Amino acid sequence: MRVGLLGGSFNPVHEGHVQLACRALRELKLDQVWFLVSPGNPLKPVAGMAPMADRLAGVRHRIRDIQGRKLLATDIESRIGTRYTVDTLRRLKRLFPHVRFVWLMGADGLAQMGRWRRWRDIVGMVPLAVLPRPGYNPGALHGRIARRLAQWRRPAREAGILATCRPPAWVFLPAPQNAISATQIRASQAAHGHGRE
Numbered sequence: 528m529r530v531g532l533l534g535g536s537f538n539p540v541h542e543g544h545v546q547l548a549c550r551a552l553r554e555l556k557l558d559q560v561w562f563l564v565s566p567g568n569p570l571k572p573v574a575g576m577a578p579m580a581d582r583l584a585g586v587r588h589r590i591r592d593i594q595g596r597k598l599l600a601t602d603i604e605s606r607i608g609t610r611y612t613v614d615t616l617r618r619l620k621r622l623f624p625h626v627r628f629v630w631l632m633g634a635d636g637l638a639q640m641g642r643w644r645r646w647r648d649i650v651g652m653v654p655l656a657v658l659p660r661p662g663y664n665p666g667a668l669h670g671r672i673a674r675r676l677a678q679w680r681r682p683a684r685e686a687g688i689l690a691t692c693r694p695p696a697w698v699f700l701p702a703p704q705n706a707i708s709a710t711q712i713r714a715s716q717a718a719h720g721h722g723r724e
């Protein structure tokens with residue numbers, strides 16, 4: 528079984544997440560995509576972060592009935608007590624030894640990954656699929672991490688076998704782009720008086 532992992536704060540979930548997941552599901556020939564709702568991104572401030580239960584419920588509601596229920600939302604990071612991706616992956620690989628995981632992320636994720644805890648271990652554990660995001664693509668593709676990982680980049684035409692590749696392996700998967708962000712949604716909710724107290 529092949530599973531794409533889309534880690535995120537989902538504060539709140541939006542169309543960009545759903546498009547990314549659906550695209551990855553199809554192009555990487557995945558059986559499922561799991562939305563890993565983060566208990567707290569180590570690089571993001573706690574202030575302004577909606578409660579875990581609300582974010583999880585938001586994702587569940589948004590993805591219900593999409594793609595024949597191949598999209599799932601989970602709070603497994605809270606349950607197993609991990610916050611750093613390197614720890615989460617280690618545990619997931621142990622818990623599901625027969626699953627072939629692929630880490631999914633937008634281009635902003637690759638651009639920032641040099642600040643993640645033990646990012647080199649992460650790329651040695653699972654293949655990565657990076658999807659484009661307006662404003663971040665050149666920075667991601669020509670940035671430090673992409674340069675360091677250049678020899679392991681696979682052409683997009685090999686996306687369908689990425690899940691079976693021995694890591695390190697990654698693709699930049701062409702896809703229609705959507706400029707939406709959770710930051711923008713929160714700003715608009717605040718402007719319309721729907722912000723949290």
Ligand SMILES: Nc1ncnc2c1ncn2[C@@H]1O[C@H](COP(=O)(O)OP(=O)(O)OP(=O)(O)O)[C@@H](O)[C@H]1O
Pocket residue numbers: 533534535536537538543544547631632633634635636658659660661705706707708709710711
């Ligand atoms: N519009 C988008 N296009 C492509 N990828 C996206 C988009 N929005 C989010 N992602 C990806 O989805 C994952 C989870 O993102 P996250 O929950 O942080 O949403 P966000 O909109 O970036 O939030 P915020 O604006 O609060 O930082 C990350 O890998 C991110 O790169």
Ligand SMILES: O=C(O)c1ccc[n+]([C@@H]2O[C@H](COP(=O)([O-])O)[C@@H](O)[C@H]2O)c1
Pocket residue numbers: 533534535536537563565567568569570571610611612613636642643644
């Ligand atoms: O492990 C880390 O150091 C690390 C640092 C920043 C982000 N992450 C993960 O990256 C994913 C995207 O986070 P976010 O908040 O940008 O949606 C989510 O699964 C986070 O836990 C992980």
